[in-house]
Amino acid sequence: MAPRAMAFAVAAPLVGGAPAGRPLATPSRRAVAAGAAAAPRRAARLVTPPVMGIAVVYASTTGNCADVAEMIASDLGGTIVDAVVEVGDTTPSALAAYDGLVVGAPTWNTGADVERSGTDWDNFLYEELDKVSFEGKSVAVFGTGDSVSYGDYFADAIAELHGRFEARGAKMVGAVPVDGYQHTESKAQVGEVFMGLPLDQDNEDDLTPGRVKAWCDQLRAEAGWA
Numbered sequence: 001m002a003p004r005a006m007a008f009a010v011a012a013p014l015v016g017g018a019p020a021g022r023p024l025a026t027p028s029r030r031a032v033a034a035g036a037a038a039a040p041r042r043a044a045r046l047v048t049p050p051v052m053g054i055a056v057v058y059a060s061t062t063g064n065c066a067d068v069a070e071m072i073a074s075d076l077g078g079t080i081v082d083a084v085v086e087v088g089d090t091t092p093s094a095l096a097a098y099d100g101l102v103v104g105a106p107t108w109n110t111g112a113d114v115e116r117s118g119t120d121w122d123n124f125l126y127e128e129l130d131k132v133s134f135e136g137k138s139v140a141v142f143g144t145g146d147s148v149s150y151g152d153y154f155a156d157a158i159a160e161l162h163g164r165f166e167a168r169g170a171k172m173v174g175a176v177p178v179d180g181y182q183h184t185e186s187k188a189q190v191g192e193v194f195m196g197l198p199l200d201q202d203n204e205d206d207l208t209p210g211r212v213k214a215w216c217d218q219l220r221a222e223a224g225w226a
């Protein structure tokens with residue numbers, strides 16, 4: 001299946017750091033505050049480190065995860081989200097410049113233990129991520145999947161991203177109850193919760209806006225993204 005064209009152009013983030021993704025139109029309050037703080041009366045103030053918001057990072061083969069990434073960025077808003085970027089267009093060290101991340105992947109490699117996404121995440125997670133620490137960063141995971149045709153492996157890639165970022169020191173946020181989902185099994189499920197937010201754009205896309213909204217409200221409270 002042909003990869004969908006990139007939903008976002010790559011550009012430098014609003015404040016400092018390596019190029020990571022398309023900045024949203026509105027600078028975050030922290031970015032504005034950082035800019036204000038950097039307006040020096042004395043040269044010493046220039047050493048103030050850049051203050052970043054969060055980045056939404058995704059991969060997508062047929063466009064579902066890209067659509068959801070855009071919905072999440074829109075709900076969190078430009079005061080929180082500084083960049084939206086496809087994972088193949090960034091690096092762990094560029095992402096480590098942000099205060100936090102929302103990361104999203106589809107699941108294509110059904111039943112696989114590793115490289116479950118079948119996208120650029122596979123290389124990112126296993127070839128690049130080990131070089132960078134995400135200590136002190138809040139990271140939330142979402143994923144797109146099919147809870148009917150692939151109901152025994154629903155959104156398995158969520159668990160893989162969760163485990164890999166947690167292993168690099170990230171504070172994982174954004175677990176959601178399994179209530180209301182119709183899958184049978186998922187590697188992303190622990191007890192009665194998912195490790196992140198699964199969305200099924202194939203069978204219940206009507207539920208996605210409400211799920212995204214509730215999750216973004218949860219992230220604001222849980223990660224302090226406000």
Ligand SMILES: Cc1cc2nc3c(=O)[nH]c(=O)nc-3n(C[C@H](O)[C@H](O)[C@H](O)COP(=O)(O)O)c2cc1C
Nearest residue numbers: 060061062063064065106110144145146150154155
């Ligand atoms: C060959 C194939 C394998 C798939 N495997 C899974 C799977 O194991 N688990 C799952 O939840 N969804 C599976 N899906 C569904 C996709 O993950 C789902 O359509 C997702 O929304 C695609 O996201 P994307 O458009 O961002 O790539 C599969 C779909 C196809 C066609």
